[in-house]
Amino acid sequence: MPRDPLIGIVGKPSSGKSTTFVVAGLVPGAHEGRGLGNKFLDDLRHADALIHVVDVSGTTDAEGKATRGYDPLNDIEWLQDEIFRWIEGNLKERWGSIKRRHTATKSSTVDTLQGQFSGYGSTADLVARAISKLELPPLEQWTDEQLSMVVRAFTKEKFPTVLALNKMDHPDADKNVSKILKKHADTKAVLTSAISEVFIRKLAKQGYVQYEEGTEFLDTKEDLPDSNLKDLDDKLRQRVEDVRDLVLYRFGSTGVVQVLQAAADVLELVPVYPVKNIHNFGGAQVFRDCVLLRRGTTVGQAARKIMGDIPLAAIEGAGGVKIAEDDIIDVKKNDILCFKPGARN
Incomplete structure (x- = not known):
């Protein structure tokens, strides 16, 4: 797929357009300008849903550096916090004038908030859903705590998230996955092995395997002797067997297709x-x-x-x-x- 330098990977379906944003370079403190700062947070405005790829092996820290024993729960927490603080900071900076205008124009709470959140790609219906479960006084009486509650509710509604728990076949993955699923039981999560998917698709493109994407079905020349598949050498054959045993047969797929399905599901x-x-x-x-x-x-x-x-x-x-x-x-x-x-x- 072609890459748009301002957006990401742009799909070419038969009709319409699909785009996958790759938001790299995001580090703790981005809302304060660390790393590439708000540039990458700003990219999120265009997204309908987020797929947070989490390294559940614990071999990469929050800065993207190689390590061992890192708790990937931290990544989930700080990413959510960065998005929240980015929106909250933008809103609080103008909150005094927003309240005065709200009172002067006698606007509804939804209309006033939509005027502030529209830059994030929101709609009035989305804003209404976000605050519908909150017990709030009139907007001009909101405390800082209540304003933060509104921002958190909006963030959750605007950026539905799927957790792609990657490197699921790593020896340390099981304990980290268990902790994440327990702590974030209300967030859709999918176990993945992206490197396995890339490896299999490369072999399929080169004519070594027949692969049914999103499943455990991976066939070689040995499985389909009458096919036009190429023979594998011993090294490739062993790598294919490892992917079958450690990923496909154990988990049922690499999880990559399931992540995209999950993103569509959270968007209903x-x-x-x-x-x-x-x-x-x-x-x-x-x-x-x-x-x-x-x-x-x-x-x-x-x-x-x-x-x-x-x-x-x-x-x-x-x-x-x-x-x-x-x-x-x-x-x-x-x-x-x-x-x-x-x-x-």
Whole structure:
């Protein structure tokens, strides 16, 4: 995928655009200017969800330096704290004038906060959700503690996070994973081995293995003697066996695909597959087209998103069943759709 020097890795799906931001260089104290400072925190404004890659082997410290026995719980804590302090600092710097304007204009709490949080990519609905569970007095009476509560609630709502617990096959990983899952039970976490995924994909590209991404299925020439796969030398064969035993067979996958699925899940996105023939899902290009839509989207809304203003005679689901436009889309429910252009009878 091409790299945008200002953004990150830019995907090229059949329609639309997907971007993965690589926010490197973030260190404790970034909100005060340490490391690359607020530049990388500012990059987060464009993100819909965060994937925090945590080295659960304990062999990398908070500064990115090699070590042994480091507690990766620290990384999770300081990253969350940096984002919070960045937003809180920006808000508190102007809080006096914000309160005066709020009172003078008789604005609602949501409208006033949205005016301050819009630069982070928020919406009024998001702000309303963030403060809905907080018992707050009128905005002009908020204490510093209550303002901090609001910022924490907004940060959690605006930046839903998936923990990618990486290097899961390291000997020290188990104890660190257990601590993280216990401390952050309400945060979605996925065990990963990114280096294994890179290794396998490289071999697949070179023609040495056949790999079904997101699964434990990894075949070599020995497994598929009639295939066109290349023979592995002894060194590569041993590395493949190690990946199978330590990662794929033990955990079921490298976890990389599952992390992306988890990110879509925290955003409540449902993959919808528009097909030309609802009765035939065969062929190498099956389900090549995919559109991510918010959970709760109706079939009619999906049709307009995918087909635009083209008149439709009917919308069919799996098995050729006609679907009403007000039916709801969800995972494994109305997520395979065939749009029939034409005038309705």
